[in-house]
């Protein structure tokens with residue numbers, strides 16, 4: 001029945017294709033399947049207006065949305081050794097790098113920029129998941145070190161935004177070495193007494209979550225992000241137990257104390273600026289008014305002894321401790 005495959009099927013396919021939505025105009029929400037007009041999606045920073053699902057965004061979009069007036073300077077990342085193992089699986093690693101470069105226009109999975117947030121100097125290192133799953137190889141390690149050095153040099157806060165599947169397998173042990181390297185980078189910033197913040201986005205897993213991503217002075221996360229080390233399926237198969245609902249999601253980590261705040265994308269910039277202000281300008285903007293002492297607040301005359309209140313007195317009692 002060749003005429004079916006040669007004649008009828010293409011006709012049907014052509015009919016079906018006609019009713020299909022062009023890719024560039026509408027996008028389907030992965031969570032609620034709603035079709036969203038691309039302009040509406042851009043306006044909402046790629047957050048579904050129907051269910052609030054946070055779609056992934058690239059490094060450039062991150063930088064644009066966070067810096068004051070989307071004004072920042074990208075820094076040239078130090079050249080790292082390319083394809084040190086001459087690795088090949090189903091495809092050469094060097095070809096994968098070329099593909100990632102032409103797809104994203106980036107030379108590495110990370111972008112480093114400096115600028116201001118709320119008038120304060122900030123260095124941001126943002127990962128791009130579209131570049132080989134945001135995986136961390138020597139180039140990304142160099143990028144993190146460069147970001148840390150720049151933050152120290154400029155006395156700026158450092159914000160790292162991982163979106164990564166973890167270490168880059170194609171670089172073998174060299175990719176694993178980026179874990180301690182990134183920790184050294186973070187330590188440089190901490191030793192200089194500068195704030196180091198992390199914004200965990202979907203996904204933050206593997207060697208990335210096992211190194212710099214979990215060391216933030218403040219750890220923020222985007223709603224619904226997957227954050228963990230090993231994947232849920234691997235854990236389930238290893239421990240032979242059903243994992244709880246929402247396991248490895250940002251909200252679950254917040255409940256269990258691994259994350260400080262889960263912040264919707266539209267509130268991120270203001271929240272980060274507020275944190276930077278709190279960390280860097282601890283002087284309160286208003287005059288400090290002393291709280292009334294306990295005696296004043298209870299409407300009682302101060303004790304006549306004139307001595308300091310007994311620090312060991314039982315709390316809330318107000319009665320003097322019995323003499324022994």
Ligand SMILES: [Zn+2]
Pocket residue numbers: 029030031032033034048049050051052053
């Ligand atoms: Zn949705």
